[in-house]
Amino acid sequence: MQWNSLVALALVAPSHALIRFGCSQLVVDRLDPLVNPGLTPSPHLHQIIGGNSFQPSMKPGEHDLAALSTCTTCQPSDDFSNYWTAALFFRARNGTYKRVPQKGNVGFEGQKGGMTVYYMQNHLGDFQQKSKVTAFKPGFRMLIGSPTASTKEEADKYPQLTYTCLQDMNTRFPETKDFPKKPCPAGIMVNLRFPTCWDGVNVDSPDHISHMSYPANGTFESQGPCPASHPVRVPQLMYEVIFETKAFNNKADWPADGSQPFVWSFGDRTGYGNHGDYLFGWKNDSLQKIMDEECYVNCQTMKTQPISAMNACSVGRKVDEDIGDGGWIESLPGVPNSKIR
Template sequence: MHWTSLATLAFVAPSNALIRFGCSQLVVDRLDPLVNPGMEPSPHLHQIIGGNSFNTSMYKEDHDLAKLSTCTSCQPSEDFSNYWTASLFFRARNGTYKRVPQKGNVGFEGQRGGMTVYYMQASLGDYQQKAKVKAFQPGFRMLIGSPTASTKPEADRYPQLTYTCLQDMNTRYPETKDFPSKPCPAGIMVNLRFPTCWNGVDLDSPDHISHMSYPANGTFESQGPCPASHPVRVAQVMYEVIFETKAFNKKTDWPAEGSQPFVWSFGDTTGFGNHGDYVFGWKDDSLQNILDEECYVQCKTMKTQSIEEMNKCSVSRKVNENVGDDDWIEAIPGQKTPMAQE
């Protein structure tokens, strides 16, 4: 998919397509309250952003993120949602690992790690805002992708989970379903776009996916209709996670036989297991008010905080282990044995 750059769109015409904001890192920890509620540690490491009420028991119905959080690592000061993905590691030729850090996107260079979040009201080219979307409701949660996917057909079940090999910070295409096969000068951007049709009833489902659906035909960008089983059109949530690979871009550090050296924290070396989690936590009707405003990136109804304030919001790691930030480690946290080397 070829996406026109946001910087270009901003000067083309007044647009009513989306909101875009940065979120600093809240914590990097081996917790997953959506898939593994109450489990400490969970099977693999995640990087989490958003409200500081994030914990292993937040799956409970009475866990109101907006009321229980006292700060958020996201730019909108009324967004206490939590967003997370797996962490990424670099595998050295000697079989040791180091966690690949994240960095802020264009316009958010001062944020501490984290990622960029979008809520799309319509496609990037829909300047007339022909379609309306409904905000998520308190208690809503979902995930997309599968950590067990190891082939392209399996990954293709989730058509909008991709990678971009950044030549510079404005690169947005081409996108691939697997990890880049060569060093990326400005980093690897992981793109996650969630389904946009809701069944209108369930805030969650046993697999955290089936209460949501892709359009019956076409795509969200082409304004394809929602299926009858999932008739409510919601905003498209999108993550852009930029992993800073500059310390790992020497080709002489890559495997001698030519394979790529990056590994997801759950052990995937293909990239096909790309997945992400989302738990809604906007205060009151703040998100719906923003979506109804028909605004672009910066909205009058969106209360914001400074990057300095975003960077101050964090929580302590619950699982005490070496995650490879400073030292090379023998195994990825949660992986019982070091991965076999070529």
């Protein structure tokens, strides 16, 4: 179903909040303040959106994103959170690489790269959104997925990390756990849905995952109950990252053996290593107020800014290296010899 149709159907009855918004690119850099705090450079390249207080070290309690940021690349002007995923590369037949750029989603065509972010109380197609949720707290952070996953069995531990081969910009199905095997006319969309059950106490955990859980049975979509260990239902955070593969869709440029040519910035050609990170940074209780409102996408309590302001917010790269935005590079940044699985 097309996005415009979803919004039209949502107008037939009142609902609780589901928000969908675009975020332009903040920076593409080899930093990871969640997994590798203070390490410059981090092991692999990321594409990052959100508040401009993003830096190599962002320890809980020492870094208030909403207070320290002066702008955000996201449409909600009160959202100074940071969201990031790995960067994607195309590997040519001669073994050289070029970074695949991102593009805006439907409704955000003018934004500079970045991604689309959702906060949902029920699944996307549920226009009532009746399940009440507790917004994330200051200092909250989490990640989902694992860059070391190299098999479907390992990737299945994170059931809601998928890919969509876009036939056009409204394509949403089917979804796969590995990279598409054929050229995608409108790009590759990477979908990341985070767990929705919180332990109610810890805003982080050593592995950045254990304070969160999937439902005890069923799924988020089926409104499965949270386990006793993680009883607090939080919004489902979802990223849609659209990589513009147009320049790389000529099959004559793909590997001679017919395999697909895309590779994550940490060296994964399977796609099973898909992962994403999140640092909460909404100002005051602005996210909770939005979640409590009866609205679907267009929420009166969500203050917004124009795409021009989103595009104007950026930070300089901390790591000075060639990341394959111009000419071809011999290896992936931070990945010596770039051995491809």
